[in-house]
Amino acid sequence: MSFDVPFIRPRMPSVTEIAEDYESIVASNWFSNFGPKERELARRLGEYVDGGVTAVTMNNATTALIALVHSLLGRGDGSRRVIVPSFTFAAGPAAIEWCGYVPIFVDIEPDGLQPDLEQARQALSSDRTIAAILLCNTFGIGNARIAEWEQLAGEYEIPLIVDSAAGFGSRYSDGRLLGAAGSAEVFSLHVTKPFAIGEGGVVTTRDLDLAQKLERFQNFGFGPGRAAEDLGTNGKLAEIMAAIGLRQLAGIDRAIASRQDVVRAYREALPTGWRMPTGLGASSVCFATLIALDRTSRDDAFARLMRAGVEVRRYYEPAVHRQPHFAGFEQVAPLKVTEDISDRVISLPVHEEMEASALVKVVSALTQASS
Ligand SMILES: *Cc1c(COP(=O)(O)O)cnc(C)c1O
Numbered sequence: 470m471s472f473d474v475p476f477i478r479p480r481m482p483s484v485t486e487i488a489e490d491y492e493s494i495v496a497s498n499w500f501s502n503f504g505p506k507e508r509e510l511a512r513r514l515g516e517y518v519d520g521g522v523t524a525v526t527m528n529n530a531t532t533a534l535i536a537l538v539h540s541l542l543g544r545g546d547g548s549r550r551v552i553v554p555s556f557t558f559a560a561g562p563a564a565i566e567w568c569g570y571v572p573i574f575v576d577i578e579p580d581g582l583q584p585d586l587e588q589a590r591q592a593l594s595s596d597r598t599i600a601a602i603l604l605c606n607t608f609g610i611g612n613a614r615i616a617e618w619e620q621l622a623g624e625y626e627i628p629l630i631v632d633s634a635a636g637f638g639s640r641y642s643d644g645r646l647l648g649a650a651g652s653a654e655v656f657s658l659h660v661t662k663p664f665a666i667g668e669g670g671v672v673t674t675r676d677l678d679l680a681q682k683l684e685r686f687q688n689f690g691f692g693p694g695r696a697a698e699d700l701g702t703n704g705k706l707a708e709i710m711a712a713i714g715l716r717q718l719a720g721i722d723r724a725i726a727s728r729q730d731v732v733r734a735y736r737e738a739l740p741t742g743w744r745m746p747t748g749l750g751a752s753s754v755c756f757a758t759l760i761a762l763d764r765t766s767r768d769d770a771f772a773r774l775m776r777a778g779v780e781v782r783r784y785y786e787p788a789v790h791r792q793p794h795f796a797g798f799e800q801v802a803p804l805k806v807t808e809d810i811s812d813r814v815i816s817l818p819v820h821e822e823m824e825a826s827a828l829v830k831v832v833s834a835l836t837q838a839s840s
Contacts, residue, residue: 473778490712520649530657530670534564545569609636
């Protein structure tokens with residue numbers, strides 16, 4: 470089905486630009502395996518985030534999450550748990566499981582919809598064996614209590630992995646860019662994210678030793694002698710994807726500013742009693758999350774927007790613990806906020822340089838929906 474206003478409309482490099490990049494790739498005869506484009510992208514991503522981080526590119530963020538869990542914890546035997554919110558994308562809990570660990574779900578706090586620190590503390594102080602925390606910067610919004618999360622992980626001497634998939638270019642409340650927190654942060658360069666290349670991922674970390682492990686992991690576990698020294702996989706980013714990444718990185722600040730403009734416009738049109746998660750305006754804005762007054766008004770708005778030709782989604786409904794595969798996993802406490810919010814959430818399209826007519830269409834369908 471095609472929509473007047475599709476959920477995503479990524480601005481990709483022009484055909485001329487890509488042709489130029491492809492020509493240079495063919496001329497170098499280097500198509501993958503840490504070629505010049507990939508090396509330059511990794512260096513520039515690290516410089517962009519700053520904070521003394523090293524950036525390691527990968528073929529997508531899910532591989533990057535698996536690489537991180539594996540590199541930080543080793544292969545699990547299914548007995549140890551990793552704390553993760555249920556109000557997130559399924560990739561994080563899946564990465565935990567792929568590495569031989571068990572997700573244990575925490576709720577979210579109601580204002581920013583970010584993982585609940587008190588529940589994580591509760592889980593850690595119980596007699597459960599917990600190997601790590603997978604903190605999700607939900608919707609790419611930087612966690613307002615990131616320093617406390619780091620402190621909590623430090624107290625229990627466990628890694629803090631930060632899934633910032635949708636948040637490249639977002640800022641924490643102290644103004645720092647996402648990317649230098651915890652043991653490492655993960656970003657997705659999937660086409661649905663603000664920094665879109667198609668498929669791609671990047672890990673940023675201040676830990677050089679970890680960065681090296683990640684490079685090995687994504688290259689079959691090969692050491693310098695091209696012999697597998699550790700268990701690895703193929704998670705490399707191809708040169709053409711890196712070339713697209715370099716083009717996109719050049720325009721990232723303008724792209725984010727433009728996406729934030731859209732959020733401001735939506736905010737002015739919010740129906741009475743509706744709200745947005747705290748911190749959305751300081752994020753790179755993957756899409757616009759709105760919390761309706763109740764489920765009925767959310768469902769009405771959803772139907773009306775779709776009828777008006779506006780493609781909308783519901784992130785995250787169902788929450789991960791309500792998806793069949795993950796339904797049996799342990800919860801620290803009943804996930805009340807998660808369940809309440811997933812009943813009321815609606816995700817509106819945000820385009821870079823969004824056309825005025827598209828914006829008007831969304832806003833008018835949204836405001837009608839509330840009456
Ligand atoms: C998009 C997303 C992922 C997965 O990223 P891919 O690059 O598609 O593998 C993981 N976690 C979160 C929170 C995401 O939004």
